[in-house]
Amino acid sequence: MAAQANPLFNLLPVVLIFVVFYFLLIRPQKKAQDEHKKMIAALKKNDEVITSGGIHGTIANVKDTSVTLKVDDNVKIEVQKNCISTVKRKVSE
Numbered sequence: 001m002a003a004q005a006n007p008l009f010n011l012l013p014v015v016l017i018f019v020v021f022y023f024l025l026i027r028p029q030k031k032a033q034d035e036h037k038k039m040i041a042a043l044k045k046n047d048e049v050i051t052s053g054g055i056h057g058t059i060a061n062v063k064d065t066s067v068t069l070k071v072d073d074n075v076k077i078e079v080q081k082n083c084i085s086t087v088k089r090k091v092s093e
Contacts (some may be wrong), residue, residue: 040081043067048088051079056088 043049047059049069057069060076068078 026061039087040084043081044085049084051083052085052088052090053083055079 028055043059043062045062047060049059049067050056051069055069055071055077057071057077059067060070061068066078066080067084068076070076
């Protein structure tokens, strides 16, 4: 008769795959999400930003869930805060 293999050895590949996925996919994504939340919380008037749709503008007004962007002379649009992808530079007042 053949000796029975320990059932824990059968689970070892699954555990190793989960560990690899955690360190290569889940952890970096969570870190990027946290950095984006900090950036959104730090938005203020006169910051130059780029939206996820590619619109470049300067923040004219900050509300709870949205910001008003000045994109040209006499042209302002309101976008959701979470649509801001990057802050180009912070302009001091």
